[in-house]
Each structure stands twice: as C-alpha cells, then as structure tokens.
Amino acid sequence: MRKKVFFFLLLPALQLSAQGLKDAYEGLFTVGVSVNLRNVTDSAQAALICRNYNSVTAENAMKPASTEREEGRFDWRGADRVANFCRQHGIKMRGHCLMWHNQIGRWMYEDEEGNPLPKEEFFRRMRNHIHAVVSRYKDVVYCWDVVNEAITDDRRADNPYRQTPMYRIAGEEFIANAFRFAHEADSTALLFYNDYNECDPVRSRRIYEMVLRLKADGVPIDGIGMQGHYNLRRPQPEELDRAIRLYRQLVHHIHITELDVRASSQQGGDLQFSKDGTTASDSLDERLAAQYGRIFTVLRRHSDVIDNVTFWNLSDRDSWLGAKNYPLPFDVNYQPKRAYDVILQKKDVTQ
Numbered sequence: 352m353r354k355k356v357f358f359f360l361l362l363p364a365l366q367l368s369a370q371g372l373k374d375a376y377e378g379l380f381t382v383g384v385s386v387n388l389r390n391v392t393d394s395a396q397a398a399l400i401c402r403n404y405n406s407v408t409a410e411n412a413m414k415p416a417s418t419e420r421e422e423g424r425f426d427w428r429g430a431d432r433v434a435n436f437c438r439q440h441g442i443k444m445r446g447h448c449l450m451w452h453n454q455i456g457r458w459m460y461e462d463e464e465g466n467p468l469p470k471e472e473f474f475r476r477m478r479n480h481i482h483a484v485v486s487r488y489k490d491v492v493y494c495w496d497v498v499n500e501a502i503t504d505d506r507r508a509d510n511p512y513r514q515t516p517m518y519r520i521a522g523e524e525f526i527a528n529a530f531r532f533a534h535e536a537d538s539t540a541l542l543f544y545n546d547y548n549e550c551d552p553v554r555s556r557r558i559y560e561m562v563l564r565l566k567a568d569g570v571p572i573d574g575i576g577m578q579g580h581y582n583l584r585r586p587q588p589e590e591l592d593r594a595i596r597l598y599r600q601l602v603h604h605i606h607i608t609e610l611d612v613r614a615s616s617q618q619g620g621d622l623q624f625s626k627d628g629t630t631a632s633d634s635l636d637e638r639l640a641a642q643y644g645r646i647f648t649v650l651r652r653h654s655d656v657i658d659n660v661t662f663w664n665l666s667d668r669d670s671w672l673g674a675k676n677y678p679l680p681f682d683v684n685y686q687p688k689r690a691y692d693v694i695l696q697k698k699d700v701t702q
C-alpha cells in the first residue's frame with residue numbers, strides 16, 4: 352500500500368520530466384528546431400529532437416547550394432537524410448529556403464561568362480529549381496521559406512530592397528514569381544517571406560509594405576517568418592509585440608523561424624558577427640532565461656496567429672553563433688539550461 356502511495360506521489364514529477372517543449376505548447380503553437388546532419392544521426396541527439404520538437408528545419412541541407420550546386424545536377428543526399436528522419440519519426444518540416452542571395456549557385460542568375468541572365472532565362476531556372484525541390488518533399492514539408500532576406504540592411508536607402516543579382520535582373524517580380532512557382536508546385540504548402548531584424552521599425556515597415564503590395568497583386572503569400580536572431584536585451588517585449596501586431600494585420604500565419612539569443616549586443620542574421628561572446632556565468636544563465644521568458648510571454652499572447660516557433664540549432668555546440676554566445680536552451684553537452692525550464696513551465700516574465 353505504502354509503495355502505491357509513493358508511486359502516485361512520484362507520478363506528476365515523472366510526467367513533467369517526460370514532457371518536452373512540444374507537449375508544453377500543444378494547443379498554442381508547434382515548437383521546432385533547425386538541424387544539421389549530425390543531429391539526426393547521433394542517437395542521443397535524435398532522441399532529444401523527438402522529445403522536444405514537432406517541427407524540423409534543415410539548417411543548410413535544403414538550400415539551393417546544397418541541392419543544386421550546378422544547374423540540373425541535383426544532390427539530394429543531405430536533404431533526404433533530414434527528410435527521412437522526419438518521415439520516420441512523423442515530424443513535419445519547415446522547408447528552408449527556396450530563394451536567398453547566400454548559399455545559391457551563380458548559375459541561377461549568371462551565364463558562363465558571368466553576365467546576368469536575361470530575365471526569362473532566370474525565371475526558367477528558378478522555376479525548375481523550385482519545382483524540383485518542392486515536389487520532392489511535398490509529403491513531409493508543410494511550409495516553405497520561399498524568399499529569404501530580400502530587404503536591405505541599409506535603413507537609409509531609398510530602395511527598400513537588397514541589391515542582389517536576382518533583384519537587379521527582375522526587381523520585385525523576382526519575389527512574386529518565386530511565390531507563384533512554389534504555389535504551382537504545391538498548392539497546399541504555406542508560403543512564407545522570411546527576414547531578420549524584423550522588429551526594427553524601419554525594416555518591419557518595409558517588410559509590411561512589400562507583403563501588402565504583393566498580396567494586393569494576388570501573390571500567394573501565406574505568412575511572415577520572423578527570424579528571431581535576438582540578444583539578451585533586444586528586442587524588448589514592447590518591440591516584439593509591436594512587430595507582431597503590425598504583421599498580423601496582413602497575414603494569418605506568423606512563424607518565429609530562427610530563434611536564438613546571443614550574449615553579445617549584436618542581432619540579426621548577417622554573417623559578420625562576433626563569435627567571441629563572453630564567459631559562462633550564473634548571471635548570464637539567468638539573463639538568458641529571463642530574455643527567453645520575456646520573448647515567450649509575448650509569443651504566447653499571440654498564439655492565435657503564431658503557429659510555429661523554431662530554435663536555430665539544437666544546442667550551443669551546434670549554433671552558427673559559436674558556443675561562446677550561449678544562445679540556446681541546451682548547452683554544449685545537450686543539457687537543458689534555466690532558459691529551457693522557463694520556456695517549458697510557461698512562466699510569464701515581464702521584467
């Protein structure tokens with residue numbers, strides 16, 4: 352009898368520890384993670400993914416440079432490994448990404464002499480690429496980041512767009528057509544525009560105006576991806592809240608697509624950043640937990656329009672920011688930090 356009582360007393364604690372992030376957020380939004388090939392091969396890391404996440408993004412394996420480095424020569428090995436892991440475990444994927452100025456072969460927009468392609472030829476190549484990738488993963492990918500980071504970093508520029516070779520060939524039509532081609536290939540996938548520093552008032556206004564214009568032209572955009580490369584101080588809750596309120600006027604789906612919180616004062620998805628970070632300490636751990644707590648408090652408030660929150664990388668060891676930025680809820684040994692508990696317990700943090 353005494354044994355039975357002891358077991359029942361223990362049960363809630365056992366249930367709590369068996370519960371991962373995906374369970375804690377059931378009914379609010381799905382919780383995702385971006386993965387590299389090691390993450391899906393190592394059995395302990397794979398188990399961590401399955402326990403905590405019900406959405407997976409390939410960190411690099413589905414990008415144009417990985418799947419079609421040269422025109423027509425597809426290499427599906429990396430993308431298939433991630434997709435098969437997800438198929439095997441019944442996890443749906445966020446597709447990332449179809450058109451981006453980084454990690455894309457020059458063949459997409461240049462001829463062999465390095466001259467920009469005529470617009471129609473560029474569109475033909477882009478359409479072939481998008482159709483091939485989207486069709487192949489239709490069964491497992493539920494949404495795509497169709498165009499990534501098309502807005503300029505220059506907040507003072509008259510032209511809101513990043514001056515990429517693709518933009519120079521076709522202007523805004525490049526963005527519109529990427530969405531049209533993706534929709535042709537899979538009319539059921541949700542299609543996203545995805546960008547960073549998306550809480551900045553100038554950039555968020557530009558993103559808003561672009562999506563507004565494209566939607567008015569009938570371009571099939573379903574959602575906005577807020578990348579979420581944040582730091583310990585920014586965005587403040589009001590800044591995050593303001594950006595979500597702006598975007599939700601336009602779209603029914605907002606995803607936080609690449610969430611991490613770095614220890615330095617920088618933010619955003621630019622590759623020019625410091626990997627030096629700082630030294631691990633208790634107070635850093637607490638500040639990280641507090642910032643994640645503030646962020647998730649705002650996200651939960653908007654869970655009617657936010658349907659996915661994805662962390663960018665599985666652990667500090669995997670982070671593109673380097674381990675010394677301590678940006679994730681799991682440390683270099685894949686152990687949960689205080690931030691993990693704050694997120695899991697859905698504690699409202701406003702200070």
Ligand code: G3I
Pocket residue numbers: 410411453454499578609620621622671
């Ligand atoms: O594949 C080569 C390999 O052949 C080579 O030996 C090795 C040597 O450095 O480099 C490998 O390429 C690296 C690639 O990741 C794959 O591991 C690149 O150097 C490295 O720059 C690249 O970084 C990725 C970055 O995008 C590229 O722009 C990061 O892992 C990835 O996390 C990051 O993700 C982006 C999102 O897609 C879009 N938003 C911003 C975010 C952070 O930059």
